[in-house]
Amino acid sequence: MTDHALMxxxxxxxxxxxVADVRRYLNQFLMDPHVIDLPWPxxxxxxxxxxxxxxxxxxxxxxxIWWPEGSPLVEISRRLQRAMHAQWQGPVELxxxxxxxxxxxxxxxxxxxxxxxxTLAPLYPQFADSTVTTVIEEARRVIRRHGLRLRLxxxxxxxxxxxxxxxxxxxxxxxxxxxxxxxxxxxHGLPExxxxxxxxxxxxxxxxxxxxxxAEGEVLATCYRAQCLKTAExxxxxxxxxxxxxxxxxxxxxxxAKWIEPYTEARLDELAASGVKKLLVMCPAxxxxxxxxxxxxxxxxxxxFLAAGxxxxxxxxxxxxxxxxxxxxxxxxxQAPMEL
Ligand SMILES: C=CC1=C(C)c2cc3[nH]c(cc4nc(cc5[nH]c(cc1n2)c(C)c5CCC(=O)O)C(CCC(=O)O)=C4C)c(C)c3C=C
Ligand SMILES: [Fe+2]
Ligand SMILES: [Fe+2]
Numbered sequence: 412m413t414d415h416a417l418m419x420x421x422x423x424x425x426x427x428x429x430v431a432d433v434r435r436y437l438n439q440f441l442m443d444p445h446v447i448d449l450p451w452p453x454x455x456x457x458x459x460x461x462x463x464x465x466x467x468x469x470x471x472x473x474x475x476i477w478w479p480e481g482s483p484l485v486e487i488s489r490r491l492q493r494a495m496h497a498q499w500q501g502p503v504e505l506x507x508x509x510x511x512x513x514x515x516x517x518x519x520x521x522x523x524x525x526x527x528x529x530t531l532a533p534l535y536p537q538f539a540d541s542t543v544t545t546v547i548e549e550a551r552r553v554i555r556r557h558g559l560r561l562r563l564x565x566x567x568x569x570x571x572x573x574x575x576x577x578x579x580x581x582x583x584x585x586x587x588x589x590x591x592x593x594x595x596x597x598x599h600g601l602p603e604x605x606x607x608x609x610x611x612x613x614x615x616x617x618x619x620x621x622x623x624x625x626a627e628g629e630v631l632a633t634c635y636r637a638q639c640l641k642t643a644e645x646x647x648x649x650x651x652x653x654x655x656x657x658x659x660x661x662x663x664x665x666x667x668a669k670w671i672e673p674y675t676e677a678r679l680d681e682l683a684a685s686g687v688k689k690l691l692v693m694c695p696a697x698x699x700x701x702x703x704x705x706x707x708x709x710x711x712x713x714x715x716f717l718a719a720g721x722x723x724x725x726x727x728x729x730x731x732x733x734x735x736x737x738x739x740x741x742x743x744x745x746q747a748p749m750e751l
Contacts, residue, residue: 414527416502417744418517419492420546421534421699423507424482428474434466440509445545448605461666469702476705484701488534490732491699491740498741502526508546515553522559530747532566532740534698536575537638539601540609543568564747570638571645574739579642580649581735583693586727587650591691593682594652597708598639598696600661600670609633617671636661636671642695658682662694662712663703679712683719690716693727698736700729 425436441447441458449457473482480486485507492505502524506517521529533546547565554561569575587594603617610616611629616636626637643659662675682690692712694704704726713724730736 414501414525416504416521416526416529417495417499417532418504418506418514418521418529418550419488419495419532419534420506420508420514420550421484421488422542422701423509423511424484424701425470425473426510427481428470428477430466430470433470433473434462436510437466437469438462443509443541443545445540445548448540448608457666472706473702475710476702482701483705484699487699487701487729487731491737494732494734494737495741498737499744508542508549514546514549515557518550518553518559518561519557522557522561527560528562528564530564530566530744532744532747535696536568536642536698537570537598537635537696538568538633539635540605541601563750565750566744566747568638569743570642572739572743573645574742576642576645576649578730578733578735578739579646579693579695582730582733583646583650583727586691586725587652589725590689591725592687592689594657594691594693595675595678595682596639596643596646596657596659597662597675597678597692597694597712598642598659599663599694599703600674601635602666602668602670604668606634606636606671639696646693646695662707675708675712676715679716679721680719683716683721688722690721690724691727692724694729698730700731704729 423436425432438458441461442454444454447454447457476483478486488505492503495503502521504517504521506512506514508514518529531547531550533543535542550563553559606616611633616622616634623634623637623640626634631637640659643657647657658678660673660675660678661671664670664674692708694708697704709726716724
C-alpha cells in the first residue's frame with residue numbers, strides 16, 4: 412500500500428428510515444454549531460422543538476426514496492468510492508460527517524494501517540461553514556484527539572473549476588438535448604445569517620441586488636450564494652445556454668429565519684405561471700442524488716409544478732458516479748494543496 416490515502420466525505424444519512432434512527436441523525440446534524448449557529452442552550456432548545464415533529468415527517472420522505480441497498484446518498488457515494496480506486500494510487504476511503512462511517516472511524520483506521528498522508532475531499536462544490544468547514548474541523552479534531560500522525564491535503568471548493576463544470580455539462584448533455592422550455596438550477600439554501608457572518612468586509616453580502624454577481628477575491632471565497640452563481644454561469648456558458656433559458660433558485664429551507672433567495676418553491680409557481688411547460692431541474696450543490704433532489708424536487712417539486720399548470724418536470728441526475736466526474740474529481744484531488 413502507498414502511504415497516501417484519499418478520503419471522500421459526504422453529509423451522511425440516517426441508518427434506516429425508522430423514526431428513531433432519523434431522530435438520532437437529525438439530532439447529530441442539527442446540533443452541529445456550524446449548521447444551527449446559535450449558542451448551545453438556544454440551539455438545544457430549538458433542535459428539541461424541531462425533533463418533536465420533523466423525524467416522523469423526514470422518515471416518511473426518506474422511506475419514499477430509500478433503495479434496497481440503503482440511503483441513495485450513501486450508496487451513490489460508495490459507488491463513487493469504488494470508481495475512484497482505478498484513479499488513485501493508494502487507499503480510497505469514504506466517510507460521512509453525520510452517521511456512519513464516521514470521519515473518526517476512517518481516519519483512525521488509516522493511521523492504524525500506516526498511512527501518513529490523507530487527501531481530504533469534502534464533496535461540496537461550493538463553500539459553506541455548514542458543509543466544508545465542519546468536515547475540516549472534525550478531521551482536525553480527530554487527528555488532535557488521537558494524536559494521529561497524518562498530514563492532510565484538502566480539496567478546496569471547486570465551484571468554478573473547469574474540470575468540474577465540464578463534467579457537469581457532459582453529464583447533463585443528454586437531458587439538455589431532449590429539449591426544454593426552461594432550466595432551473597436549484598441549489599441547497601442557507602440562512603442569510605450564515606452569509607453575513609462570513610462577509611469579510613461586513614458590508615458586501617446581500618447589501619445590494621447584484622452583490623453576489625460582483626463578488627470577487629476574499630468575498631467570493633466565503634460567499635456561498637456568489638459561488639452558486641459562478642457555478643450556474645460557468646455551466647450555462649459551457650452548455651451554450653442563452654440567459655433567458657435558465658435561472659437560479661435555492662431550496663431546502665428549514666425554520667423561520669430568512670434564507671437566501673429566490674426560493675425554489677416560489678420559482679416553480681412563477682415558471683408555470685409564465686407559460687413554461689417542460690421544465691428541467693438540476694441541483695449542482697449536490698454531487699450525489701439524495702433526499703433533497705429525489706424527494707424535494709423529483710416528487711414534491713414535480714407535484715407542485717404540475718398543479719401550477721406545468722406539464723413536465725425532469726430532474727437531471729447529480730454527477731453521482733458518472734465517468735466524466737470520476738476523472739475530474741481524481742484530478743482535482745491530485746491538485747489539492749497540502750496543509751501547512
Ligand atoms: C439549518 C439547517 C440546514 C443547513 C444550514 C443546511 C445546509 C446544507 N445542507 C447541504 C446538503 C444536504 N442537506 C441534506 C439534508 C438536510 N439538510 C437539512 C438542514 C440544513 N442543511 C436537513 C434537516 C436535512 C435532512 C433531511 C430533512 O429532514 O429534510 C442532504 C441530504 C441527506 C440525505 O440523507 O439524503 C444534503 C446532501 C448543503 C450543501 C448545505 C449548505 C450549503
Ligand atoms: Fe442540508
Ligand atoms: Fe454575497
